[in-house]
Amino acid sequence: MKNFFQLISSTDFLLLFERFNPLEAESPGLRNCGGRVLATTITSPEFLPPFARSTMDGFAVRARDTFGCSESEPALLSIIGEIAMGSSGKDVTLHPAQTAHIWTGGELADRADAVVMIEYTHQLDEYTVEIFKPVAPGENILRAGDDIKRGDEVLKKGRKLRPQDLGVLAGLGITSVPVHRQPVVAIISTGDELVSADSRPGPGQIRDINSTTLAALVEESGGIARTVGIIGDDYESMSAACEKALQTADMVLLSGGSSVGKRDFTLKVLKRLEHARLLAHGVAIRPGKPTILAQIGNKALFGLPGHVGSAMVVFYLFVRPLLRRLSGESTELGLTSIQAVTGEQIPSAIGREEYVRVQLVAQQGGRPPLAIPVYGKSGLLSPLVKADGLLVIDRDSEGMDKDTTARVLLFPLVN
């Protein structure tokens, strides 16, 4: 396995994802397709509506029978029946000066070409109705195929399916569509000091936070999370855990092995993995510099920082875009980005991008929100709970003055 150790930029890191292909398609039922990505373009197998339909409650008419009518000189039409919902309009044929009751969505009567809204009519008796307003042919109706024609492109490949998209597919009788499989992500926390969240830590021990956080992040990003658990800082166990995880997962997130003492450990494990190719070791961002990415076939292995705050930044910047790519989406962050104004001076170092956790405070008068850095010593958890997003400082900047406009990537709120 080839190693190279220079820091790369976040842009170059994202370019590495071109080496990965979207996962194969599967065809679950529509009910399981919300948020999934279409693997093929869908064309319509039929006309929608399949027949001419009324868009109003009223009377189906031959438009010419209403021409010239008005409030003072209504057209007088003979009611020859009602087109009940779900029954065929073809069973009712309109001859000159004839009409039929029709409801919204009902099939138009044979030879009818328009519908008069009930508001512009006055029924004199069971068989006679006055029409006060003329209609043009086609008025208040949809013709067969007005909505979608057979062969029309309905939804494009790569579309992330929304509720209304699923509705349109249902309307066309398409109850299953090919969507890319959701990536399965194995999550391994490493560290001799770790115990599971449901354990009481002994002296020198601390609970595993990353498994819970990363699993929730993966699921929020549309992946399927599988937490492997805690693996001690032991070469054999780590190698075995990675090999096993790669058998069933599309991606492995190994967190914890990025401090000076442990980083070489992850690299050593990677070296032993068959067909593993190290794509990146170090990225010019802060936090997140010691990030590792390796490729094994179409599978990815990330070495993430041990601190959950840093691991989250790397997740949003890199893991999430690769999950998107595997799911068939574009390789973008997929985070909402807003303009904010710095609430204080924020220092930074030239040569690396900084992602500063900030809290957003609404301002009066339509001004963009204030972004207040949520600092805290390295390793603190409480700032994570306070932060609303990450303020971005580019690599050519020495920081930002107070009252400067800045871009903030918002943490997604589930739903």
Next chain:
Amino acid sequence: MKNFFQLISSTDFLLLFERFNPLEAESPGLRNCGGRVLATTITSPEFLPPFARSTMDGFAVRARDTFGCSESEPALLSIIGEIAMGSSGKDVTLHPAQTAHIWTGGELADRADAVVMIEYTHQLDEYTVEIFKPVAPGENILRAGDDIKRGDEVLKKGRKLRPQDLGVLAGLGITSVPVHRQPVVAIISTGDELVSADSRPGPGQIRDINSTTLAALVEESGGIARTVGIIGDDYESMSAACEKALQTADMVLLSGGSSVGKRDFTLKVLKRLEHARLLAHGVAIRPGKPTILAQIGNKALFGLPGHVGSAMVVFYLFVRPLLRRLSGESTELGLTSIQAVTGEQIPSAIGREEYVRVQLVAQQGGRPPLAIPVYGKSGLLSPLVKADGLLVIDRDSEGMDKDTTARVLLFPLVN
């Protein structure tokens, strides 16, 4: 049951939700709490970190032993051991001029009060290290409770739980928290003309689109969708279906019964329901005017427009906020709202709010996107697929000129 039939404003409609209470709490495991809403404020049962920890790889020291040292005059300390990860620092006691190896996250040695980063040291042999830079007491360490103290408020009642929130809870050993139960929503499509999505419609028949769309909308909003299926326009069947659905669901969405011909039908069904109270019948918005809301205990029944495009608007404006309230959140739309510029003149009528489906087109130079109305005859589905959101025109406006700034509510993209 009391009936009142005047149109109410959308603001007044939302106020009706104050009559509903958030659902009771349940305590699933953390893995199932993403996006759920805390039913109680969580305070910390313990100190975090539980012991003084290093935030760097390096040497645990008594800070005073480093005072005055420099590159030219390093402090010489005796290495008395290493604090392995997961082992107790208390087992290593530092006497004057002594030090111990320590890793990021390791427990501080007994009597140590700071850590020197490895970068500022030079190890002469197994037992001796030179320190080039003095550290102050507390430097590069977290003291016990520096992050969170016992009794500290960690997360407030009403908080929608994010991945990092779950991580912090895991770190505190809290593996289950009380969150409001997710609302169960029964979805009933009514109409004699409807057949299921997997059927071939006969003459005058059309496939049920609303069940699929509403189920996806409910799930996207954090509810649990139960599609009851299609009920014909038959008083007895509809009554029976509503009564049955209300036994297990927190909310019933009845769609289809809102055209002139069918509206009275829904009302008649409501009248027969025991303890049902009609809260609203008609709202001054377009589309969505014929919306019906009834309360049965703490349960809600909505009568939604039959056309899926109108039903979606009512869902986003009213159903979703009530689902949020039942879930323990604030009664807000919960939709992202952006500024856009109208791409053409958009007419509207005074006295009602208009929600116009628009497509957004990005503009150059940081200008807000253009909002282009996606019109189409009433009843069309294809505009739904094209639209990105709803442009809002308030009730005092006669419409908007081209090139006017307008507010657009974005349809949520799942993930």
